[in-house]
Amino acid sequence: MYFEFYEPKFPISKIYNRNQRHWFVLTLSNLKQHRPKSRKGKINWARSQEADHFANTVKLYRQGKYDADSFRRFRLQHGAYGTRLTSDYAMVRIKLPAGEIYPHQLEKLSQLSEQFSIGSAHFSTRENIQLHWVVLEDVSEIFRGLAEVGLTTREACGNSIRNVMCSPLSGVCPDEEFDSTPYALATARFFLRNPMAQNLPRKFKFNFTCCEKHGMVRMVDVGLIPQTRQQEGSTQKGFKVFLGGGLGNKSFVGYQLEEFTPEEDLLFTSMAVVRIFDRIGDRKNMARNRMRYLVNEMGWEKFQNLVLKERAIVRATQSVVTRLNVDDTPNEIKRPIRISDESGSSNSDGYERWLKGNTFKQKQSGYYSVFITLEAGDITSNQLNILSELIQDFSSEGLARCGFNQDVALRFVHEDDLPRLYSQLLNAGLAKSGALTMAAPIGCSGTTSCNLALTNSHRLAKEIQRKFLELKLDEDDDLRDSSIKISGCPNSCGQHGIATIGFFGGGGRVGKDMYPNYMMQLGGRSDGETMLGISCLRVPAKRVIPVILKIIDLFKQNKKPEDDLKSWIRRVVNGIDDSEIKSMDDIKKILTPLITPPSKTDDPDFYSDYGNDTSYHTKTGKGECAA
Amino acid sequence: MCRLSQEKVVKITTDVDTLRSEIKDKSVRVIDVRREEDYKKNHIPTAVNLPLANLLSDDSPERVIKLINSMGIDDETSVVVYDDTFGALASRVAWTLEYLGHSDVSLLDTTYSRWKSIGLENDNLVPEVQTKEHSLKLRPEILATSDYLESAKEKEGVILVDNRERLNFLEQHIPGAMSLPYRTLATQDKILRPKEDMKRLLDNRGISGDTEIITYCGSVGTLSGLAYYALKSVGLPNVKLYVRSFKEWKGLSKPTEKQEEANYWDLSAE
Ligand code: SF4
Numbered sequence: 089m090y091f092e093f094y095e096p097k098f099p100i101s102k103i104y105n106r107n108q109r110h111w112f113v114l115t116l117s118n119l120k121q122h123r124p125k126s127r128k129g130k131i132n133w134a135r136s137q138e139a140d141h142f143a144n145t146v147k148l149y150r151q152g153k154y155d156a157d158s159f160r161r162f163r164l165q166h167g168a169y170g171t172r173l174t175s176d177y178a179m180v181r182i183k184l185p186a187g188e189i190y191p192h193q194l195e196k197l198s199q200l201s202e203q204f205s206i207g208s209a210h211f212s213t214r215e216n217i218q219l220h221w222v223v224l225e226d227v228s229e230i231f232r233g234l235a236e237v238g239l240t241t242r243e244a245c246g247n248s249i250r251n252v253m254c255s256p257l258s259g260v261c262p263d264e265e266f267d268s269t270p271y272a273l274a275t276a277r278f279f280l281r282n283p284m285a286q287n288l289p290r291k292f293k294f295n296f297t298c299c300e301k302h303g304m305v306r307m308v309d310v311g312l313i314p315q316t317r318q319q320e321g322s323t324q325k326g327f328k329v330f331l332g333g334g335l336g337n338k339s340f341v342g343y344q345l346e347e348f349t350p351e352e353d354l355l356f357t358s359m360a361v362v363r364i365f366d367r368i369g370d371r372k373n374m375a376r377n378r379m380r381y382l383v384n385e386m387g388w389e390k391f392q393n394l395v396l397k398e399r400a401i402v403r404a405t406q407s408v409v410t411r412l413n414v415d416d417t418p419n420e421i422k423r424p425i426r427i428s429d430e431s432g433s434s435n436s437d438g439y440e441r442w443l444k445g446n447t448f449k450q451k452q453s454g455y456y457s458v459f460i461t462l463e464a465g466d467i468t469s470n471q472l473n474i475l476s477e478l479i480q481d482f483s484s485e486g487l488a489r490c491g492f493n494q495d496v497a498l499r500f501v502h503e504d505d506l507p508r509l510y511s512q513l514l515n516a517g518l519a520k521s522g523a524l525t526m527a528a529p530i531g532c533s534g535t536t537s538c539n540l541a542l543t544n545s546h547r548l549a550k551e552i553q554r555k556f557l558e559l560k561l562d563e564d565d566d567l568r569d570s571s572i573k574i575s576g577c578p579n580s581c582g583q584h585g586i587a588t589i590g591f592f593g594g595g596g597r598v599g600k601d602m603y604p605n606y607m608m609q610l611g612g613r614s615d616g617e618t619m620l621g622i623s624c625l626r627v628p629a630k631r632v633i634p635v636i637l638k639i640i641d642l643f644k645q646n647k648k649p650e651d652d653l654k655s656w657i658r659r660v661v662n663g664i665d666d667s668e669i670k671s672m673d674d675i676k677k678i679l680t681p682l683i684t685p686p687s688k689t690d691d692p693d694f695y696s697d698y699g700n701d702t703s704y705h706t707k708t709g710k711g712e713c714a715a
Numbered sequence: 716m717c718r719l720s721q722e723k724v725v726k727i728t729t730d731v732d733t734l735r736s737e738i739k740d741k742s743v744r745v746i747d748v749r750r751e752e753d754y755k756k757n758h759i760p761t762a763v764n765l766p767l768a769n770l771l772s773d774d775s776p777e778r779v780i781k782l783i784n785s786m787g788i789d790d791e792t793s794v795v796v797y798d799d800t801f802g803a804l805a806s807r808v809a810w811t812l813e814y815l816g817h818s819d820v821s822l823l824d825t826t827y828s829r830w831k832s833i834g835l836e837n838d839n840l841v842p843e844v845q846t847k848e849h850s851l852k853l854r855p856e857i858l859a860t861s862d863y864l865e866s867a868k869e870k871e872g873v874i875l876v877d878n879r880e881r882l883n884f885l886e887q888h889i890p891g892a893m894s895l896p897y898r899t900l901a902t903q904d905k906i907l908r909p910k911e912d913m914k915r916l917l918d919n920r921g922i923s924g925d926t927e928i929i930t931y932c933g934s935v936g937t938l939s940g941l942a943y944y945a946l947k948s949v950g951l952p953n954v955k956l957y958v959r960s961f962k963e964w965k966g967l968s969k970p971t972e973k974q975e976e977a978n979y980w981d982l983s984a985e
Contacts, residue, residue, distance in 0.1 A: 466984035
């Protein structure tokens with residue numbers, strides 16, 4: 089084709105992964121062939137008139153007929169964030185309740201990312217998909233496209249009930265009591281556009297999960313784990329409900345409301361909590377108005393009582409029709425008909441490695457969930473299209489589920505189909521190994537688009553992943569359950585507080601020269617033994633990788649036979665290990681030589697952040713809390 | 716169909732069915748702007764080949780008029796141009812014809828691959844063409860040069876549109892330009908959005924009325940050629956193509972602008 093008449097999209101200096109460039113994926117000639125009709129979601133989240141309304145409001149705002157603050161609120165309510173140091177662009181956040189996404193929706197997102205964004209889209213940590221660097225005036229066109237496939241951005245940002253999450257393993261996890269997905273969807277549906285949740289003191293988050301191990305229920309306003317109990321000879325469904333947790337400038341671990349919350353009480357409990365927060369939550373102090381501060385200030389017992397009382401009132405005053413519309417007719421599981429004959433490459437060693445680090449054996453015999461790790465959540469528009477096809481060809485449930493780690497999972501893949509799926513993922517650049525291991529770090533958007541960012545946390549996560557894969561650390565069983573998470577500032581969008589090794593960005597200084605720097609925290613976790621990471625020391629950006637590798641080294645030298653990195657770090661941060669490294673102080677001592685700044689003439693690279701050739705300096709704009 | 720030239724409606728694209736019946740009626744000259752080797756394999760019946768590279772090797776009016784004559788095109792010939800690159804290369808050729816004073820030229824509304832994929836006729840016959848005489852009436856009002864652009868930019872109300880991809884725009888662009896990537900203009904199977912859609916999109920961007928609009932892209936005016944036709948398709952009367960585009964602008968060391976203090980490249984998964 090006529091390459092010579094185009095400017096390369098990427099200046100060579102910016103390309104780090106050139107073999108995945110797809111210049112002409114856009115030609116109309118690449119129209120895909122028709123497959124049998126793909127499955128569509130049962131719930132239409134969209135409202136098409138919101139597109140026109142948004143377009144008109146942008147016009148009024150540009151004409152000065154709408155003041156900046158009201159416009160900002162309006163924009164956030166509709167799922168559009170501001171972008172780093174400019175008012176010309178927005179980030180559009182698309183909610184995927186319970187993380188469900190269907191093939192035709194991925195196709196549409198592929199188109200929209202090509203047309204209105206940067207040719208890539210981003211999977212977030214909260215089961216949203218984001219389009220960055222969208223011209224504000226085009227946002228309504230995106231809404232229009234989303235409405236065609238039943239998706240919405242409504243209440244994806246702002247002081248509202250954010251996307252209702254659900255574990256990507258709900259429905260397939262061997263340890264779950266029952267599938268909480270229908271409850272997550274029903275909760276999302278109840279609160280979306282609900283007048284009671286349009287002007288909360290601050291954002292509010294629900295997370296449903298499958299079991300203790302696979303979710304973040306203590307790190308969120310309302311976290312829910314399904315459980316059952318026997319009563320009068322029958323099994324009763326219900327939840328463990330955790331309230332008041334959250335990550336942030338100050339993080340808290342949530343409290344369990346009561347022993348057992350029966351399913352009939354799920355909605356009343358949720359409404360009660362939202363109503364209390366709405367009524368007495370702090371509306372003035374922006375920095376301390378998440379519900380966890382309210383719980384903390386009031387004390388758990390008082391708050392707990394308030395919730396139980398409020399729930400009684402809600403229960404008594406609601407008409408009988410107020411109930412969750414839980415649709416738990418099971419999704420049809422139908423193994424797709426094999427449409428081509430090529431076989432996969434199960435005998436390549438890449439396959440075994442991928443199988444080990446990226447797949448999860450489901451409770452349904454013969455089926456696997458396959459996780460696709462994306463560098464810091466980024467995916468090209470072409471890959472979105474391929475993903476859509478792969479769901480149709482391989483997933484017996486006909487949809488994909490977003491993970492918690494800026495990743496996405498295809499579930500109900502028959503074990504006989506795994507080699508073939510692997511080879512197709514490989515062709516598409518989607519078969520990076522280690523999705524379920526420490527080799528898949530999280531990085532928030534950082535200086536790539538966030539107003540508050542101090543460092544390029546996004547790129548750092550990519551760099552760490554590349555290094556880990558190069559060293560094949562994804563294959564190391566001792567590291568498997570550990571995690572690395574990075575935020576570009578003290579806010580916690582990158583969830584550094586619950587990482588085994590977490591980082592948040594800041595600036596360091598030698599004389600008048602600044603360099604990008606991270607506070608490193610160790611020992612965070614979000615499972616049944618949830619705790620927040622403890623600050624260890626500040627690590628310059630360009631020393632983060634050597635420091636992580638050094639910690640792994642120390643672990644290997646000092647571990648006990650049954651240890652993994654997570655258990656070893658836990659003992660060290662609690663100061664109860666009996667090896668040479670007994671406490672955080674011992675670690676600090678050993679790491680300190682690694683973090684000493686060189687002089688600028690010796691090592692100018694130390695003084696610039698990833699993705700920049702120029703010297704580091706900090707610059708931030710007004711925050712909209714770009715989670 | 717008998718149309719008096721004064722009454723001619725500006726037709727930007729020709730749909731597949733219309734083109735097929737025009738070919739049957741022998742009332743159209745079809746130009747295939749793909750590479751010669753592709754053309755030789757197969758093409759739309761009766762099409763002549765004018766690879767864009769050939770045109771660009773010397774696009775002085777004197778030479779291009781000869782090319783036009785040799786393709787059997789005179790002032791009255793109805794011309795339809797197509798390519799396999801979402802209409803961008805075809806647009807550049809169509810614009811050149813317009814610039815030399817040919818008024819009846821339009822773009823096939825889809826690509827050759829699509830034409831073939833829906834099973835439409837094609838062959839590898841090279842038509843016999845009788846040379847014709849085309850007049851030369853340059854239309855400078857649809858061309859922007861770098862000098863013109865530089866002065867026009869200062870004028871109130873002139874809109875400068877950059878049709879490269881968003882990341883290229885953020886990295887560097889002509890000061891004051893607005894980013895409207897070429898992909899925004901198309902749909903899945905048509906080289907241009909339907910008129911109402913296009914109108915709404917442009918209207919949201921404040922592109923409407925009789926404002927003067929100048930389009931540019933990376934190097935030779937292909938992507939911006941498509942944008943030229945996109946703007947014409949909604950009836951905007953005053954559109955110019957900066958045909959030498961950003962490549963020349965940079966070559967002349969004219970001022971550029973960039974989106975500072977943000978690492979947007981690192982968001983790309985490519
Ligand atoms: S505000 Fe959130 S997204 Fe922005 S840099 Fe801080 S942690 Fe990252």
